[in-house]
Amino acid sequence: MKHLDAALASVTSQQSAALADLIEFSAIPSISTLSERNPDTRRAAQWVVAKLNSIGMEHAQLFETDRHPVVYADWLHAPGKPTILLYGHYDVQPADPLAEWNTDPFTPTQRGDNLYARGASDMKAQVLTLIRSVGALLAAGSLAVNVKFLIEGEEEIGSPSLSKFIPAHASRLQCDYMVSADSGILKPDIPSIVYGLRGLAYFELWVQGPQTDLHSGMFGGVVHNPANVLARLIAGMHDSDGHILLPGFYDDVVTLDPAERAVLAATPYTDADVLAAAANPPQLYGERGFSSAERIGARPTLDVNGMLSGFTGEGSKTVLPAKSMAKISTRLVPNQDPAKVATQMRAYLAQHAPPSVRWTLNLLSGAHPAVVDRNSPGMQAAVRAMHTVFGKAPVLVREGGSVPIVGLMRTHLNIDTVMLGFALHDDGIHGPNEKQHIPTFWRGIETFVHFFSNAAQ
């Protein structure tokens, strides 16, 4: 264990260097959905390559895709030991709404124990927990497993290039299992491991009435208002109990068995915790008949992510808008399929959109839901590492988010994933004032050092 001790000591002594890395990485506005940010997004990829080279990883390189490059590197000098594929992404969400940030989203700013920046928690800190733990073990001569890095740049837009990249690089990506660091724990003192992720089908829906905006007095009453129509279409997607009304939507949903309901009921994370992490809406709300843990992890949802029509400036404009738009996404659970859900959405619209408007629907991205083996060797190594560092066994939870690669690795290469990451529920990821809890970042690096050691045994 001498080597392990040396690695752990260097992790401790290099905490401020790790934080400096996080500040530098988070300052790059690698917003994958905005094409105007393409140069920044590429710069983030190059930053990762340089960092991987600096710790002694080999074959560090960019693979081009239709949008943003994939970073790959490996270190394969532990014959007979497991090979672990380490997954992360270097892209981030847009920073909107900008006005609500207390400090600039791309000027990482420390306040107390937190570092505020878009992407700090999702997931630049998490990528760095991988890089710095592997780096510490390599420096101490004690990395006893084979590792490959796959750090992509399109996770926040649904990983569209991976469905081509993974089969095209099947042998390069061969491994015993994947570890995705795009994950989190319940609280700084409640370690947890995610064993289920929801899938995603993300749509953009346009409703068009007249060819141009009209005077709402002259034409109000004879022209069907596309904003009113859109509101009606969206409203009709749920019943009053919060059930989703797309035809056939629940056909493939796996019913929770009593054993798993018991596991989820044991989560030491109360509705009061959820309410606080959710930025305190007046009260929680969800599908009738299910607990919060079930609603988040094991039940599908349908949410408007954006909505726009007509005049939204100061004051009033009496306009009957020509068109309206909504971004609508469904989160999916086993065994729902995003392509099938797109068909269901289309069927719903065909049935309910009135003949007084035209509509178009685009599926912007899709991801399969995934539930992984709770008892795999990788999972056991992760559980033991968390237990060592946090002093208690992690809770097993099903998470509400989506990480497309988890389903893709299963589908294309039959590879299972361990989700081990250190974002917190109140990190504000995807919202304003995203932050990374710095002590948890350091603990994450330490946990990965133990994880790799456990995985070698």
Next chain:
Amino acid sequence: MKHLDAALASVTSQQSAALADLIEFSAIPSISTLSERNPDTRRAAQWVVAKLNSIGMEHAQLFETDRHPVVYADWLHAPGKPTILLYGHYDVQPADPLAEWNTDPFTPTQRGDNLYARGASDMKAQVLTLIRSVGALLAAGSLAVNVKFLIEGEEEIGSPSLSKFIPAHASRLQCDYMVSADSGILKPDIPSIVYGLRGLAYFELWVQGPQTDLHSGMFGGVVHNPANVLARLIAGMHDSDGHILLPGFYDDVVTLDPAERAVLAATPYTDADVLAAAANPPQLYGERGFSSAERIGARPTLDVNGMLSGFTGEGSKTVLPAKSMAKISTRLVPNQDPAKVATQMRAYLAQHAPPSVRWTLNLLSGAHPAVVDRNSPGMQAAVRAMHTVFGKAPVLVREGGSVPIVGLMRTHLNIDTVMLGFALHDDGIHGPNEKQHIPTFWRGIETFVHFFSNAAQ
């Protein structure tokens, strides 16, 4: 009739000067709702004062209000003859959506018979028909009635200052009747006079859930989405027949009597005409049980004018928005009252908004509906003037728009209004590529010359 002939001859000889005026006036971006445009809006008021001085009107001046000044001028040298108050407004709607304009909205551009500019038709050309007709008669020494001008700068935001200004200047505004040029005709060869206007209650509604935007995967399913809630609230404002469901909304609506239904049924303006003027939606749509003319002129409506929530940029952002906003306006008919409708809207929201969100409602502007006397002396003078110029009697119609001053003059000073203006239904007012039909502009000036002559008899 020598004087009248001289005035008409000068109108004809000065057509290009009138067009030059319209180009200059329309180039001023006097958007009353945008405070950043306040200097331009004031500049438009000053332009009108200068123009009124140039034709020989007296006491031309600005009266300050809480927002934009009122222009007043008079010429009272026809003792024993009627005094006519001439109404118009110098403010315009915002030019959004800017991308849909073929040429810059404030660089007036002639293409064929039309001049394209925001505000050209609504209502800078109409204001100029008043000024240039009075100017021609004054120059010919043949203005045989007393006239007062009241040209305001807040019509497009609901004329909020007039409810103070009119009672405060009651004696200054005394007249036999008012003429509002904020009106139009059905087609270039179908003269018409509006005898009914709808009222307005324009709202801004905000729905707030959590304090900040959230990750839609982590919180979708346990936090009620304010955009979904807003859609549901808007959808619930109509039933499937297009009836409005605000509690008590129809209590004060005057039922159309068979005689008036017959008048409206005689309108030589078909559904095909409406469809074309409405920029060709797939088909017309409206409240079950009523014709297009009735739906526009005699039935109340509820339209979304703007809607905004969450991420509306390129691509996808998996966000659960903290809040959502809609601008919603109702057009009202006799005897609905905007304040009472605001109470009904509030009651609807109190009843239907779920406890999982907070909401706020602001009434941005209100206007009373108005139906004027179809047989008044002013109306007869207008009918005869149109008949003379267009070669046929005008059709009498009820219009769907709102002109707040018409109700205010009735309420405060018991003054009736004649609506005589020359906008066309396909002028695109309030939308992109607004235009004024130039031959109709010239005909408008000519019609007013006849009108003032008729009014003196």
